[in-house]
Amino acid sequence: MRPRVIVNAAMSVDGKIALRGGKRIKISNEEDFERVHRLRNEVDAILVGINTVLMDNPKLTVKEKYVKNPRNPVRVVLDSKLKIPANARVLNNMARTIIITTDNAPQRNLPAEIIRCGQEKVDLKCALEELWKRGIKSVLVEGGGTIIHAFLKERLVDELWVFIGPLIIGGGAPTLAEGEGAADERDVIRLKLLEHRPLGDGLLLKYGVLND
Ligand SMILES: NC(=O)c1ccc[n+]([C@@H]2O[C@H](COP(=O)([O-])OP(=O)(O)OC[C@H]3O[C@@H](n4cnc5c(N)ncnc54)[C@H](OP(=O)(O)O)[C@@H]3O)[C@@H](O)[C@H]2O)c1
Numbered sequence: 001m002r003p004r005v006i007v008n009a010a011m012s013v014d015g016k017i018a019l020r021g022g023k024r025i026k027i028s029n030e031e032d033f034e035r036v037h038r039l040r041n042e043v044d045a046i047l048v049g050i051n052t053v054l055m056d057n058p059k060l061t062v063k064e065k066y067v068k069n070p071r072n073p074v075r076v077v078l079d080s081k082l083k084i085p086a087n088a089r090v091l092n093n094m095a096r097t098i099i100i101t102t103d104n105a106p107q108r109n110l111p112a113e114i115i116r117c118g119q120e121k122v123d124l125k126c127a128l129e130e131l132w133k134r135g136i137k138s139v140l141v142e143g144g145g146t147i148i149h150a151f152l153k154e155r156l157v158d159e160l161w162v163f164i165g166p167l168i169i170g171g172g173a174p175t176l177a178e179g180e181g182a183a184d185e186r187d188v189i190r191l192k193l194l195e196h197r198p199l200g201d202g203l204l205l206k207y208g209v210l211n212d
Pocket residue numbers: 008009010011016017018019021022023024025027048049050051052053055056078079080081120121122123124142143144145146147148150174178
């Protein structure tokens with residue numbers, strides 16, 4: 001058994017989720033921030049890859065501005081080499097944090113529960129099973145592109161929400177789905193459009209993922 005996996009990201013019209021070099025840029029508008037914080041408040045866990053922690057240093061909590069009396073879900077970081085800085089904001093005491101790493105990673109004392117899954121990279125199926133064992137029934141994957149692609153490639157995504165903001169970033173900036181990329185038509189990940197609606201000055205899309 002595994003939790004329900006919802007992916008959420010904000011991208012530019014050209015599919016970029018950050019500036020070239022990975023620096024954060026605000027893509028969501030106020031309406032989208034409110035939607036995301038409500039969604040965070042409804043799930044049992046919010047999950048990101050280690051690069052998002054290193055680049056953006058997010059708190060991954062629910063802002064009172066958007067949700068009254070928020071119940072902060074568990075924060076989960078996938079960090080194969082356990083290189084998370086001890087002062088990362090995701091390790092603050094505002095919510096519980098779980099770091100999922102590998103058997104090869106060093107031992108470290110951090111203010112978080114550490115789970116080991118896999119050898120080189122975090123084994124995603126094992127990670128989801130471990131979260132399920134801890135009572136986590138839904139996970140919101142918030143990025144970045146490498147982690148989103150990894151979940152999509154393994155067909156572990158139930159819903160994909162994409163907010164498209166009215167901007168173009170261009171060039172080789174990080175995209176919604178990184179990874180190796182499909183060189184053969186058989187390797188593309190096919191989606192089914194489930195919902196579409198304008199949201200302020202942007203557009204919100206909801207997809208399901210089709211199996212092979
Ligand atoms: N616009 C948005 O909605 C949004 C949201 C979040 C982030 N971002 C942007 O996304 C960028 C970061 O994205 P990113 O693609 O560089 O990194 P990422 O997806 O945040 O993290 C990727 C890292 O996760 C680790 N990892 C652990 N297990 C893995 C597995 N099974 N498969 C793949 N990776 C695994 C790997 O590092 P190790 O091998 O060291 O573990 C990998 O390099 C930043 O620029 C940030 O601003 C945008």
